[in-house]
Amino acid sequence: VSNRPRLSVATDVALFTIRDDRLAVLLVQRRSPPFDGAWALPGGFVEEHEPVAEAAARELAEETGIDTVDGHLEQLRTYGDPDRDPRMRVVSVAHVAVAAQPPEPKAGSDAAGARFWAVDDIAANGGPGLAFDHSRILADATEWIRSKLEHTLMATAFCRPPFTIGELRRVYEVVWGERLDAGNFQRKVTGTPGLLVPTEGRATAGAAGGRPAQLFRPGPRTRLHPPILRRSAVDIA
Amino acid sequence: VSNRPRLSVATDVALFTIRDDRLAVLLVQRRSPPFDGAWALPGGFVEEHEPVAEAAARELAEETGIDTVDGHLEQLRTYGDPDRDPRMRVVSVAHVAVAAQPPEPKAGSDAAGARFWAVDDIAANGGPGLAFDHSRILADATEWIRSKLEHTLMATAFCRPPFTIGELRRVYEVVWGERLDAGNFQRKVTGTPGLLVPTEGRATAGAAGGRPAQLFRPGPRTRLHPPILRRSAVDIA
DNA sequence: GCAAAAGTGTTCTATGTACACCCATGT
C-alpha cells in the first residue's frame, strides 16, 4: 500500500453560457510559464481529500469568481496523455458546466485575465490558441453540449427561471447554429409531462410587441423522448 | 510546480463478451484486504509515465491473461469519490472493453481467481457482491455498452470476423435482452454503405439447416444513422 | 418433405415537418 506511483490530478472546466446570441465559454489568461500569456480553460489541482467535482467548482470560483451552485457541472472525460503538460505528469478530469446569466468574471490572483469567448471565435483566425490540450478538450466539450441538447432539456440551464419556450428555443438555435420551427418545438417540449412546469404570470412582450408567453420552470424530468435532432446530425446519414 | 498534491491514479476495466448467449463481464477475485475474497473488476495503478489507456490494457493482461489488442478499449468515466477505497485516496479512470472470443482467463499472481460472470447473475441473489464501488461502475458500463449499440456498429467487436448478419443480430438480442425482427435488422445494417463490407464465401448452415449467409467484416464507418433503438428506451417515452 | 435461417417485398401506422392560421401585445 506504500510505494504506489502518485500522480498529479487536476480538473479543467468548460463553462458555457450564451452571450450576445452566441455560444460562449469562459477562459482565463495565464501569466506564468508554460504557455505564458495564452488562454486556457480554468482548472487546477485536486486536493488530497477533495471530491473531483468539488475541486472543479472550487478552481472555477478561485480563478474566475463565478460560482456554479445554480448551474450544472458534469464530468466530461479524463485526459491522461503523459505529455499533455510539459512540466510534469498531470491527469486531468475535464468537466462541462452551464450558467444562465453569470456575473462578469474576475481574474483570480494566478491569472492575467478572465473573460467569455464566443466558441466560434476561438478556433477562428485571430482567435487565441489555447494552452495545453485545451483545444481538444473544448472541441469535445462543445460537441458534448450540442449533443446533450438533443436528448435532454439541459438547455434550461442556459435560462434563468422563469423562462419562456421562445427563450428555450433560442438556446437551441444559438448552440446548434440552426433555425427551429417554433410551433413544432413548442409541441416537442410540452409533449412530455414533467419536463416543464408552468408558472404563474406571463412574460411581458418584447420591444417589438408580440403575444406575452407562458412562463415555465424546469421540471423533475430532463430526458427527451423522442430526442430533438439537429439537422447537421441527420445530414450525416 | 513542487508541492502539488499527488494522488494515486488507477484504472478499472469492464471487459464484456458473450458467453452461452449471455452478456458476460470479466471479474477477478481478490486475495488480500480490503474486500479479501470479493470479486472485482480487473485494474490497477497507472505508472508515472504511462498513458492511462495503456495502463488499463496492461493491468487487464497482468491480472487475467487476456490481451485487448484486437478488442475495443474505451474510456468510460472517472470515479473520484474520496472514500471509494478505504485504504487511501484513489482516483480511478474506468474503461470498457469488448472481446469477441477471448481465451480462458488465467488469474494473475495477485488474484485468487479470474472468470467471466453473466452480468445478470452478478446483481442477482447468490451473485457476488463487488468490491469498492465496482457495482456502480459495472452498472454504468453495462448501460454504456447497451446504449452504444444503438448508435454505432460496435456490436461487431463481439464477433470474430468474418461474421454473418445473423450473428450480429444475436449480439444485439443478447446485450439488450429483446428479440429483433431479422428482416428489418438486415436492412438497417446494410442500408448505410461502409458499415459492413461483404467477404468472399458464405457461412455453412447450422446444424438445424438454413440458407447459408453472406459473410462480412467491419467497414470503415461505425456510426449508425439512423440509430437502432431498444424497445426499453422507447418505452420510457 | 419438413424445419430453419437468410433475405426481400409489402402494408400500415406513427411521427416529424412544413406551413397556414388565429391570438395578444407594443408602437
Place this chain on the structure above:
DNA sequence: ACATGGGTGTACATAGAACACTTTTGC
C-alpha cells in the same frame, strides 16, 4: 393599423414495425 412573437391546427411525406413470402440449406 401593423408588426411581432406565442400558440394551435393540419396536410403531407417518410420512416419504421409487423409480417408475408421466397430462397437455400440440413435432416
